[in-house]
Structures are given as structure tokens and as C-alpha cells.
Amino acid sequence: MTSSPSSALSLRNLHKHFDAGRPGLLRRDDRLVHAVDGVDLDLGRGEILALVGESGCGKSTLALTLLGLERPTSGEMYFEGTDVARLRGAALKDMHKRIQMVFQDPYESLNPMMTIEEIVEEPLIVHRSFPTSDQRRARVIQALEDAGLKPADSFLDRLPHQLSGGQRQRVVIAASLVLDPTILLADEPVSMLDVSIRAEILNLLADLRARQGISILFITHDFGTVAHFADRIAVMYLGRIVEIGRTEEVLRAPRHPYTKALLSVVPVPNPRLRQKRTILQGETPNPIDLPTGCRFHPRCPIAEDRCRLTDPPAVTLSPSHSAACLLIENDK
Amino acid sequence: MTDQPLLLSGAAFWKSFRRNRIALAGLIMLALALFAAVFAPVIAPYDPAASVEITIDSIYARPSAAHLLGTDDAGKDVLSNFIYGSRVSLTVGIFASFISIVIGGTLGIVAGYLGGRTERVIMRFTDIMLVIPDLPLTVVIVAITKPRLLNIILVIGLIGWTTTARLVRAQTLSIKERKFVLRARSIGAGHFHILRRHIFPLVLPLLVVNSVLIISLAILNESTLSFLGLSDPTVVSWGQMLNYAFERGAMSSRAWWVLVTPGFGIVWLVLGFTLLGHGLEQVLNPRTEWHHLTDHPLMVSLPAFPETHP
Numbered sequence: 001m002t003s004s005p006s007s008a009l010s011l012r013n014l015h016k017h018f019d020a021g022r023p024g025l026l027r028r029d030d031r032l033v034h035a036v037d038g039v040d041l042d043l044g045r046g047e048i049l050a051l052v053g054e055s056g057c058g059k060s061t062l063a064l065t066l067l068g069l070e071r072p073t074s075g076e077m078y079f080e081g082t083d084v085a086r087l088r089g090a091a092l093k094d095m096h097k098r099i100q101m102v103f104q105d106p107y108e109s110l111n112p113m114m115t116i117e118e119i120v121e122e123p124l125i126v127h128r129s130f131p132t133s134d135q136r137r138a139r140v141i142q143a144l145e146d147a148g149l150k151p152a153d154s155f156l157d158r159l160p161h162q163l164s165g166g167q168r169q170r171v172v173i174a175a176s177l178v179l180d181p182t183i184l185l186a187d188e189p190v191s192m193l194d195v196s197i198r199a200e201i202l203n204l205l206a207d208l209r210a211r212q213g214i215s216i217l218f219i220t221h222d223f224g225t226v227a228h229f230a231d232r233i234a235v236m237y238l239g240r241i242v243e244i245g246r247t248e249e250v251l252r253a254p255r256h257p258y259t260k261a262l263l264s265v266v267p268v269p270n271p272r273l274r275q276k277r278t279i280l281q282g283e284t285p286n287p288i289d290l291p292t293g294c295r296f297h298p299r300c301p302i303a304e305d306r307c308r309l310t311d312p313p314a315v316t317l318s319p320s321h322s323a324a325c326l327l328i329e330n331d332k
Numbered sequence: 333m334t335d336q337p338l339l340l341s342g343a344a345f346w347k348s349f350r351r352n353r354i355a356l357a358g359l360i361m362l363a364l365a366l367f368a369a370v371f372a373p374v375i376a377p378y379d380p381a382a383s384v385e386i387t388i389d390s391i392y393a394r395p396s397a398a399h400l401l402g403t404d405d406a407g408k409d410v411l412s413n414f415i416y417g418s419r420v421s422l423t424v425g426i427f428a429s430f431i432s433i434v435i436g437g438t439l440g441i442v443a444g445y446l447g448g449r450t451e452r453v454i455m456r457f458t459d460i461m462l463v464i465p466d467l468p469l470t471v472v473i474v475a476i477t478k479p480r481l482l483n484i485i486l487v488i489g490l491i492g493w494t495t496t497a498r499l500v501r502a503q504t505l506s507i508k509e510r511k512f513v514l515r516a517r518s519i520g521a522g523h524f525h526i527l528r529r530h531i532f533p534l535v536l537p538l539l540v541v542n543s544v545l546i547i548s549l550a551i552l553n554e555s556t557l558s559f560l561g562l563s564d565p566t567v568v569s570w571g572q573m574l575n576y577a578f579e580r581g582a583m584s585s586r587a588w589w590v591l592v593t594p595g596f597g598i599v600w601l602v603l604g605f606t607l608l609g610h611g612l613e614q615v616l617n618p619r620t621e622w623h624h625l626t627d628h629p630l631m632v633s634l635p636a637f638p639e640t641h642p
Contacts, residue, residue: 069518096519111529122519127520178517
């Protein structure tokens with residue numbers, strides 16, 4: 001992989017480790033939680049990339065690192081060509097403007113004491129984007145309408161508890177749009193919503209991409225949601241991307257055994273199309289003591305002896321598709 | 333606290349407040365006391381500072397038409413002293429608790445929000461202040477610094493902030509973990525912005541309730557000090573009235589009016605603030621409030637008012 005200038009965001013061998021415990025007086029504890037452990041990823045301009053993985057695989061830590069809320073332990077984070085992993089102070093604050101996040105739970109991510117106008121206006125105040133309150137209000141109304149809350153005026157003075165879950169998530173999206181970001185991180189943005197509203201919010205996100213060219217990193221554990229929505233899918237396991245490719249490549253011809261296992265348990269409405277399910281045994285291993293060799297081998301249905309020894313590199317399967325598994329060659 | 337921002341809208345707050353009989357009773361009691369304190373010169377039949385001509389009959393004179401609550405050992409009108417005494421209790425109560433709330437609130441928010449070493453230092457200091465018995469410490473400091481009204485206010489205020497700090501820290505700890513704080517951080521907001529816009533407004537209801545309850549503690553402290561003889565001799569206070577009555581033979585003279593009157597004043601104020609505080613707690617914290625469908629036409633089985641827990 002090369003760092004192409006056309007990508008909005010490039011991650012190169014990104015690591016984020018946490019201390020597992022404080023060293024005691026007599027006990028030396030230098031164990032680390034490998035939450036993000038060598039991620040390579042490119043997000044193209046105007047692209048929707050779905051990041052799929054189980055709970056605890058490091059998706060959320062990756063998001064916090066991208067937002068600048070966690071400082072990467074090592075590796076590079078290119079944002080439109082510049083390495084932002086080492087930014088501090090004003091430059092870091094400026095980066096916050098370009099990457100905005102839509103959180104999972106619209107019931108928790110809005111301050112109950114603030115009106116909708118105050119919530120959407122907050123980023124503008126933090127970044128002193130518009131000098132007068134009239135300009136800010138115009139921008140807030142524009143963002144609310146972009147997020148599908150019409151007429152925007154009628155929402156300005158409302159409080160979060162007076163809105164439905166879908167409306168709240170639109171407010172969250174509006175608040176992330178006011179600064180004209182180039183990248184939107186969406187962490188399970190529809191999982192807390194009623195199924196009937198999910199499609200609306202997904203369409204809104206797809207629409208924003210089409211109209212404003214915003215790149216979206218869509219973090220989820222649900223293949224069903226992303227199938228019709230994402231351009232590409234990246235599958236994450238224990239802090240690393242194990243397979244990445246265009247949506248139809250990954251969904252139709254998954255190559256990594258982990259991806260295959262995940263896809264085999266996605267519910268299929270037509271019983272004739274159902275395949276044999278691969279149920280993974282055991283829990284995700286503890287990210288403190290990573291397995292040797294391939295990190296998936298303890299749960300892998302096709303693991304061989306050499307998987308225990310060698311950490312597999314990413315194998316390029318097509319210009320857009322690659323997977324990190326030693327057994328891919330045999331597969332052919 | 334949960335997601336009902338009652339403090340935000342005055343109308344909603346008042347609607348909820350009015351239905352709470354406890355809070356309303358406390359408010360009325362306090363309004364009467366405040367009225368007496370403000371208009372003392374108008375209401376009081378005599379000036380407590382004026383010198384009086386004493387005959388043997390005017391010492392511990394029984395209640396009569398001229399002196400509705402009798403006179404004290406110096407022949408002064410007890411009712412007038414009682415009315416003027418409310419000024420000291422209210423002044424000390426309000427200003428001392430204000431000092432306590434500012435100190436306790438600031439330390440609690442800072443400790444809870446910043447965490448780490450700052451929190452450990454602040455909270456260990458709070459623990460030390462918490463385990464020192466308040467009364468002996470107050471007595472010693474007031475005795476050294478001379479019992480002037482300002483000193484009494486400062487000492488009571490500077491000692492009474494510990495429980496507030498602990499409460500506010502706990503509340504801050506829970507608020508700062510909420511997602512909207514993370515969202516504010518993700519847009520690049522600084523600590524000051526987050527404290528001002530997100531933490532403080534949600535700590536405020538707790539502070540309001542706590543300050544009302546702290547006032548009654550401060551009033552009790554002031555009365556205790558005065559009763560022990562550590563009162564400002566230039567102003568009349570209820571504790572001082574009790575102290576004089578106790579030391580100057582009111583008991584043996586069977587002058588019950590000199591003892592009961594200031595005692596009643598102290599109980600009235602403390603009870604008023606306590607009722608208002610608990611009432612406010614119920615209004616501002618919906619978890620202790622009645623069900624939101626109480627007044628709904630379809631809701632017939634719930635009693636209009638909840639059981640209250642003292």
C-alpha cells in the first residue's frame with residue numbers, strides 16, 4: 001500500500017497501547033493492552049468505508065485516536081497528506097474541525113440542559129468560526145436543514161428530551177456538520193434507533209456524501225447495515241485490519257476465515273440460500289496477551305501449525321482486495 | 333439527576349414546586365422570618381439598643397400588654413430582641429453557607445473533573461477537615477480571633493464545606509463520563525468550556541439543594557457559639573439571648589419566656605430551611621419526585637403526593 005494523495009485519511013502501522021495496570025511497590029507490571037495494533041487504512045475522498053468487527057476489537061479506540069482524543073503510541077496518521085499524529089495545541093484543535101464524530105447513542109450524546117440551537121452552535125463557539133450570533137444562527141439553521149430537520153426554526157428552542165430518537169440523531173449529525181468537516185466518523189450511528197428510522201439516517205449519511213463529498217468511516221458490527229451503503233469494507237480483529245476490499249468483493253468472496261465466519265452468521269431471509277454456519281469458539285482473546293503468530297489462530301476453524309508461529313502479512317488478492325491469512329495461497 | 337431540566341424553565345420549575353407542600357411550607361416559614369428581619373425596626377415595639385430604666389419589677393417581668401413576651405434580666409423587651417435576633421441568624425446562615433458552597437463546589441468540581449493527583453490531594457485534605465470535630469475547632473478559632481460577626485461568618489463558612497465538596501465531586505465524576513462530554517471533547521472544546529457548559533449546569537441543582545441545607549447547619553453553629561458565650565456583644569442574637577438567660581438565673585426565676593422564645597426562633601429557621609431543602613431536592617431530582625403521569629386523567633390510582641422520607 002502506498003500513501004496516495006487522493007485519500008482523505010491514511011493510517012500507516014498505527015498503534016495505540018494502554019497500560020494494563022499501575023506498577024505497585026513490589027510488583028512490576030508493564031503489560032500493555034494492544035487496542036490498536038498496526039492498522040493500515042486509507043479512506044478516499046467522498047468514500048464510505050465500513051469498519052466491521054466484534055466488540056472489543058479496537059474500533060472505538062481507533063475512532064478516539066482519529067479524533068485526537070487519544071494520542072497514538074506509534075505509527076503515522078496522514079490527514080490530506082500531513083501527519084497529524086504529532087500535532088499539538090492549535091494545530092490539533094484545527095484538525096478537530098475537519099474530523100467530526102457521530103456517536104452511537106443519541107440519547108446520551110446530547111446535553112439535556114441545552115437547547116438544540118445551543119448544541120448545534122457549540123462547535124462554532126469552540127472554534128470561533130463566526131463572529132456574530134446572527135451568522136452563527138444562519139449556519140445552525142443551514143446545518144439542521146442539511147440534516148433533514150425542517151423547518152429548522154421550530155427546532156431551535158427545543159430540548160433534547162422533546163425529540164424522538166431519530167430527530168436527536170439528526171441533531172447530532174447537524175452539530176457535526178456545522179464546521180464543514182471533510183471526514184465523518186460514525187460509530188454505530190443507527191444501532192440505538194428503531195429499525196424503521198435506521199434507513200432514514202443511513203440515507204441521510206449517503207446523501208451528505210453525495211452532496212458535500214464528505215468521507216465517512218462507518219464503524220459497526222453489523223454486515224447487514226453496510227451491505228447497501230458502504231463502498232468498501234474493512235474487517236478488524238484484535239486491533240488489526242484482517243481483510244479489506246470493495247463491498248461486493250468482501251461480501252461475495254470473503255477470503256479471511258474470520259470474515260467468512262462473520263458472514264456465515266448474518267441472517268439470510270431466504271432459507272434456500274442459507275449456508276452452513278461457522279460458529280466461532282470462545283471469546284475474543286485478551287488484547288493484553290496477544291496470541292503468537294496469527295492473532296486469529298486460537299479460534300480459526302482452519303488453523304495449521306505454522307499459523308501459531310508466523311504473523312501473516314496482508315496478501316493482495318486484487319488491486320482493491322487484500323487479506324492477512326497464511327492459508328490464502330492454498331485456497332486458490 | 334436525570335434528564336428533566338427543571339431548572340431551565342422557570343415556569344416548569346414553579347409548577348413542580350407549587351405542588352410540593354413540603355417545599356412550600358418551608359418557603360412560607362422563611363418568608364415570614366425574612367420579613368421580620370428586614371422590617372425589624374418597624375415591627376419591634378422597642379429598640380433593643382436603647383437604654384431602659386430598670387425597677388425591680390421590670391427584671392424578668394411576665395408577658396403583659398406592654399411586653400407581649402415579657403422582659404429579660406436587663407428589663408429589655410424579649411419580643412423586640414427576638415425580632416432583631418433573626419437578623420444575625422439569617423445573615424450568618426446565608427453568608428457562611430455561601431462561603432462553604434463556593435469552596436466546596438469549586439474543590440469538588442475540580443477534583444472530580446481533573447482526577448489523578450489533584451483529586452487525591454484535594455480529597456485527602458477534605459477528609460482531614462471532615463474528621464476534625466467542627467465545634468471545638470470553631471470555638472478555638474473564634475476565641476482567638478475575637479467574636480465579631482464577620483469572624484463568626486468566616487469561621488463557620490471556612491469549616492462547613494467538606495460535605496459539599498464530597499457530594500459535588502461524586503456528581504462531577506458521573507457527569508464527566510457521559511457521552512455529551514466526550515462529544516464536546518471531540519469537537520475540540522477545552523476544559524474551561526466543558527466545565528462551564530456541561531459540568532456546572534448539571535451540578536447546579538445539587539448545589540442549590542445543598543446550600544439550602546447548609547444554611548440551617550450554619551445557623552445552628554452560630555447559635556451554639558453564641559450560647560457558649562462566643563457571640564458578637566454588639567448585636568442581639570438568639571444564641572446570645574439563651575446564653576444570658578442561662579447564666580443570669582432565668583431558670584430559677586421561672587422566666588420560661590426568655591428561654592422558649594429564642595429557642596423557637598432557631599427551630600423555626602432551621603426547620604424552614606430543612607423543609608425547603610428537602611422539597612427542592614424532590615422537585616429538582618425527578619427520581620424522588622412523583623410519577624410523571626400523576627396528573628394525567630387516565631391515572632387514578634396514585635396518591636397525589638409521595639411518601640416523604642425524612
